Amino acid sequence: MKMTPAMRITLGVVSLTISVILVADFIGLIPRGDREATRQRQQFVEMLAVQLSVAVARPQQEGINSLLLTAVSRNDGVLSAAMRRSDGQLLAIAGDHQRLWQEGRNSSTVEQMLLPVVLDQRRYGQVEVVFKPLPGFSVLGVKIHGLLLLVVFVGFTGGLFYWLLIRRSLRYLDPNAVIPDRVRNALDVLTNGVLILDKSEQVVLFNQAFSDKACIGGLDFYGHKPSVLHWRKPNSGERIVAEQLPWCRLLQQRHGVQHEVVELVTGAGKVLVLTVNCSLINDDRNRVSGVMVSFDDITEIEHKNKVLSEMLEELGLSKQQVESQNRELQYLASHDALTACLNRGAFNQCSTDLFTESVNAGEPLSCIMVDIDNFKQVNDNYGHAMGDSIIKAVVAVLQKTVRQTDTVGRYGGEEFSILLPNTTLEDAVRLAERCREAVEAAHCEGLAITCSFGVAAAEAIMTSPEPMINRADEALYQSKHNGRNCVTQAKAASGQQASRRLMSVDG
Numbered sequence: 001m002k003m004t005p006a007m008r009i010t011l012g013v014v015s016l017t018i019s020v021i022l023v024a025d026f027i028g029l030i031p032r033g034d035r036e037a038t039r040q041r042q043q044f045v046e047m048l049a050v051q052l053s054v055a056v057a058r059p060q061q062e063g064i065n066s067l068l069l070t071a072v073s074r075n076d077g078v079l080s081a082a083m084r085r086s087d088g089q090l091l092a093i094a095g096d097h098q099r100l101w102q103e104g105r106n107s108s109t110v111e112q113m114l115l116p117v118v119l120d121q122r123r124y125g126q127v128e129v130v131f132k133p134l135p136g137f138s139v140l141g142v143k144i145h146g147l148l149l150l151v152v153f154v155g156f157t158g159g160l161f162y163w164l165l166i167r168r169s170l171r172y173l174d175p176n177a178v179i180p181d182r183v184r185n186a187l188d189v190l191t192n193g194v195l196i197l198d199k200s201e202q203v204v205l206f207n208q209a210f211s212d213k214a215c216i217g218g219l220d221f222y223g224h225k226p227s228v229l230h231w232r233k234p235n236s237g238e239r240i241v242a243e244q245l246p247w248c249r250l251l252q253q254r255h256g257v258q259h260e261v262v263e264l265v266t267g268a269g270k271v272l273v274l275t276v277n278c279s280l281i282n283d284d285r286n287r288v289s290g291v292m293v294s295f296d297d298i299t300e301i302e303h304k305n306k307v308l309s310e311m312l313e314e315l316g317l318s319k320q321q322v323e324s325q326n327r328e329l330q331y332l333a334s335h336d337a338l339t340a341c342l343n344r345g346a347f348n349q350c351s352t353d354l355f356t357e358s359v360n361a362g363e364p365l366s367c368i369m370v371d372i373d374n375f376k377q378v379n380d381n382y383g384h385a386m387g388d389s390i391i392k393a394v395v396a397v398l399q400k401t402v403r404q405t406d407t408v409g410r411y412g413g414e415e416f417s418i419l420l421p422n423t424t425l426e427d428a429v430r431l432a433e434r435c436r437e438a439v440e441a442a443h444c445e446g447l448a449i450t451c452s453f454g455v456a457a458a459e460a461i462m463t464s465p466e467p468m469i470n471r472a473d474e475a476l477y478q479s480k481h482n483g484r485n486c487v488t489q490a491k492a493a494s495g496q497q498a499s500r501r502l503m504s505v506d507g
Contacts, residue, residue: 010163017158018151037134038110044075045108049115049127052083056119061092068094077132083117085125100130110134193274193295196281197247199288201225213297215267226293230265234273237263247291250278254288261298273302336410338388339395347409347417348465354407354421355458355465365458366428367468368418369476370398370435373450373484375414386445387414393444394451401438402431415476417469425457425489432487440485452479456490 048071055063068081072094080095101112108114114128184205187194193210197203203221211221214229227242242248246257257278264272274295281290334346342350351367358365372378372394379387391414398416399408407419418435420428432453439451454476458468471490479488 007163009166010159013162013166014155014159018155021151021154041077041110041113041129041131042108044071044078045113045115045127045129048081048129049117052117052127053119053124056083056117056124064092065094068092071129078129079132080130082128083125084128086123091125095130097128097130101128193297195226195247195293195295197226197291197293199251199290201227201248201251201291204290210295213266213272213295214264215270232263232265232271234261234263246276247278247293250280250291251288254280264295271299272297273299339392339410341395341399341416342407342409344409344411347407347411347419350407350409351417351419351465351469354419355462355468358421358458363422364424365465365468366420366423366425367456367458367465367472368420368428368432368435369411369454369469369472370394370416370418371452371476371480372414373452373480378447378449382447389445390447390449393442394439394449397438397442397444398435401435406431417472425455428455428457429487429489436485436487450485452476452484453487454479454490455487 048067051067052064055067064083068083071081072078078095080093080097080100082093082097082101083091085091106114111131111133112129113131114126116123117125117127184207187205187207188209190207191209193213194205194207195203195210196205202223202225206216206221210216216229225242226247227245231240231245232238233240240262243252246260246262249255250257257276260276262274262276264274266272275298277294277296279292280288281292283289334342336343354365357363372390375387375390378390395408395410395416398418402408402418402420405421406423409417409419411417420431423431432455436451436453439449442449454472454474456468456472456475458465462468475488475490479486482488
């Protein structure tokens with residue numbers, strides 16, 4: 001176990017105190033109650049031995065018995081007494097001596113004393129006296145010597161109180177007594193908070209900036225650990241345990257700590273956001289003696305960053321909403337509300353773009369014009385609602401039949417246009433025929449609906465898609481003239497006849 005300075009000083013003071021007690025006892029300065037009691041008991045036994053020597057000289061048994069009984073009855077500290085001849089025979093006894101007396105002892109103790117009785121300068125026998133045990137402290141029946149008890153008591157209680165006093169004294173010692181004013185003034189000039197800790201993580205010095213920011217008072221912080229303050233993790237607000245504080249990790253792991261962000265709840269309840277930098281302090285022998293910790297207050301910067309982040313987030317949401325609305329408006333502006341395909345304006349723009357791409361890539365481009373046959377009769381006989389349903393159904397069939405790369409647009413009323421990129425005129429005619437067959441087989445809304453088709457392709461002499469669309473439209477009207485429900489190919493640009501009837505109405 002690592003001993004703190006307070007514990008080491010306490011151990012030294014306790015050892016010195018015990019040494020003084022032992023020396024005082026050795027030279028007799030400490031009164032010993034057991035010594036005085038032993039001396040008095042020895043005097044009592046000596047007087048009794050003298051009286052018994054006189055009684056033995058007069059062969060009167062009653063006198064010996066009387067002396068022993070008197071000695072036991074008039075002395076509370078005497079339990080029993082006896083007169084024993086040299087051959088071991090008991091001449092007289094008072095009290096339960098035979099039970100109390102421990103045979104085999106030839107010397108006196110404080111509880112059992114014997115003294116020879118002399119007659120005519122010869123040993124006649126001995127007087128034996130059993131005394132009550134002296135009052136004292138015992139553990140598990142073992143009596144503890146008074147001096148040992150005193151040493152244990154002083155060592156324990158004195159050590160505890162010495163430690164508390166020394167620990168408190170060390171904590172509240174004024175660091176100004178050992179820290180020069182120039183050092184303190186230099187630290188107080190700094191705008192960053194500074195803490196200097198010893199290797200036990202206790203505060204040795206802190207500057208005025210830290211005191212003001214943390215709202216701590218004067219000397220009350222000296223000798224304490226910074227962990228007594230309320231340190232939190234940024235954003236989460238979770239309290240940081242002492243072992244995870246930057247300076248504690250530095251002392252444990254010896255790895256530098258730079259620009260670590262923590263939060264501090266001050267004594268006034270304010271939350272500070274601080275960046276922490278820690279570095280070790282080494283003595284002349286390059287041994288770690290403490291840590292220097294600096295704190296940079298970035299509370300205002302973090303607050304502004306948070307406000308800016310919230311503003312950017314709001315702007316981002318607003319931008320997304322505007323973009324979404326713009327996309328919706330653009331869709332509404334470019335698509336037909338009834339059929340959801342491109343309207344005429346968007347179709348014309350799409351045809352211009354595809355024409356330019358086809359010319360640049362040297363690829364063919366074709367166009368199909370479609371018109372619903374006898375649509376006016378549908379409106380007249382079934383109403384405009386049925387007419388709208390027929391238009392939607394026809395568009396659905398066309399979009400299902402053409403390719404994904406093809407573009408379907410509503411050219412006007414019941415007329416539609418289909419752009420076919422990278423498609424020759426022959427392929428466009430075949431696709432138009434498939435569309436015609438699909439519409440005829442669909443029976444839209446339960447009615448037999450047919451469509452007429454005109455097909456044209458872009459040619460080298462064209463500079464825009466309008467001639468191609470116009471020629472497809474002319475071919476469409478040729479299909480109408482030829483009896484509807486058929487596909488007509490437009491004339492060639494040279495003026496030669498290229499139109500032909502691919503399919504006509506039966507009968």
